[in-house]
Amino acid sequence: xxxxxxxxxxxxxxxxxxxxxxxxxxxxxxxxxxxxxxxxxxxxxxxxxxxxxxxxxxxxxxxxxxxxxxxxxxxxxxxxxxxxxxxxxxxxxxxxxxxxxxxxxxxxxxxxxxxxxxxxxxxxxxxxxxxxxxxxxxxxx
Numbered sequence: 001x002x003x004x005x006x007x008x009x010x011x012x013x014x015x016x017x018x019x020x021x022x023x024x025x026x027x028x029x030x031x032x033x034x035x036x037x038x039x040x041x042x043x044x045x046x047x048x049x050x051x052x053x054x055x056x057x058x059x060x061x062x063x064x065x066x067x068x069x070x071x072x073x074x075x076x077x078x079x080x081x082x083x084x085x086x087x088x089x090x091x092x093x094x095x096x097x098x099x100x101x102x103x104x105x106x107x108x109x110x111x112x113x114x115x116x117x118x119x120x121x122x123x124x125x126x127x128x129x130x131x132x133x134x135x136x137x138x139x140x141x
Contacts, residue, residue, distance in 0.1 A: 015047045015076070021084060026051075029080045035059070037085065038072060047076020058103045060110055064095045065103035 012019065021040050028036045028051065038054030054072040058065055098106075125131045 015043055015045055018043055018082065021082075025085050025087075027057075027083050027085050028074065029082075030074065030078050031080050032078070036069065036072060036074075037066070038069075040082075044076075047079055049074045049076070049079065049082075058107055059095065060103060060106040062093065062095055063098045063103060063106060065098050065100045067100055 018040065022042070024040060025037065026040050028038070028049065030036070035057045036051060036054050037057055038051035040049060041052045042050040049072075051072040051074065054069040055066040056069050058067065122131070126133050
């Protein structure tokens with residue numbers, strides 16, 4: 001394992017480590033589940049990001065579509081992770097590009113399916129006395 005970057009006198013921790021990634025194309029995943037691919041143009045000590053030429057990538061199964069978003073400003077508290085992209089590497093999982101309309105339809109169906117499964121789960125928990133019927137589990141993300 002190469003520890004030269006850690007042993008370097010110029011190693012920066014936290015958000016300062018991203019200074020070297022300014023003007024690079026990155027993938028940013030947000031807490032609400034959205035995935036953005038864009039050029040990092042600016043950041044601050046709180047993790048707030050300014051992304052340029054951003055597009056939102058929606059993946060359902062092996063299908064995906066990119067929705068152009070343009071300039072995107074993100075509060076640091078909403079960032080789940082950030083990673084540099086290497087477009088020269090082949091994809092390990094081949095994806096099929098579809099239209100925006102198709103992916104939005106697939107996304108809606110996927111959300112409805114997950115909501116139905118969650119309702120069945122809560123119903124089963126109520127029937128087994130694991131939760132109170134008048135006080136269903138509320139999950140906040």
